[in-house]
Amino acid sequence: MNPIAIRSLGRLAAILGALACASAPLRAQNLEPAKQKPPDEAHRFFDSLNVGLVAAEAGALLADGITTQYGLTHYGGREADPFARPFVDHGWTGMIAGGTLFISAEVAVRYLLHKKRHHRAERWLPTFVIAYGATGAVYNSVQIHKARQPFPR
Numbered sequence: 001m002n003p004i005a006i007r008s009l010g011r012l013a014a015i016l017g018a019l020a021c022a023s024a025p026l027r028a029q030n031l032e033p034a035k036q037k038p039p040d041e042a043h044r045f046f047d048s049l050n051v052g053l054v055a056a057e058a059g060a061l062l063a064d065g066i067t068t069q070y071g072l073t074h075y076g077g078r079e080a081d082p083f084a085r086p087f088v089d090h091g092w093t094g095m096i097a098g099g100t101l102f103i104s105a106e107v108a109v110r111y112l113l114h115k116k117r118h119h120r121a122e123r124w125l126p127t128f129v130i131a132y133g134a135t136g137a138v139y140n141s142v143q144i145h146k147a148r149q150p151f152p153r
């Protein structure tokens with residue numbers, strides 16, 4: 001071996017030795033028995049965020065319901081969602097019953113997710129209900145707006 005290679009090997013050995021010494025305290029820490037962490041503090045199920053999400057769901061479904069009933073009363077037609085249609089066909093009573101069933105079932109699923117410690121999924125699930133209600137309300141509003149336009153000549 002030439003002297004440069006030997007010197008490089010010496011430096012490499014010195015670096016490895018320094019790293020081994022520097023990591024000794026880390027290895028010592030890893031050998032200690034793992035300290036028991038306190039169980040992570042889970043939030044209460046009906047905390048302010050979850051109550052707010054339920055209110056947002058109810059608001060979105062109410063907006064969908066109001067625009068649906070307005071469109072059906074003034075311009076006719078029928079509910080586009082086949083799952084909601086039986087409830088919508090019974091007017092406000094059916095729609096309130098359907099909305100209550102829908103939100104209750106969704107909150108029950110969220111509670112199960114909460115109990116299984118899937119808190120992120122628990123928080124994301126309502127966004128689908130909110131998006132469903134908001135999309136329906138926007139779609140209905142656009143249809144009502146189009147129906148109010150005078151016929152093109």
Ligand SMILES: [Zn+2]
Pocket residue numbers: 042043045113114115118119122
């Ligand atoms: Zn939770």
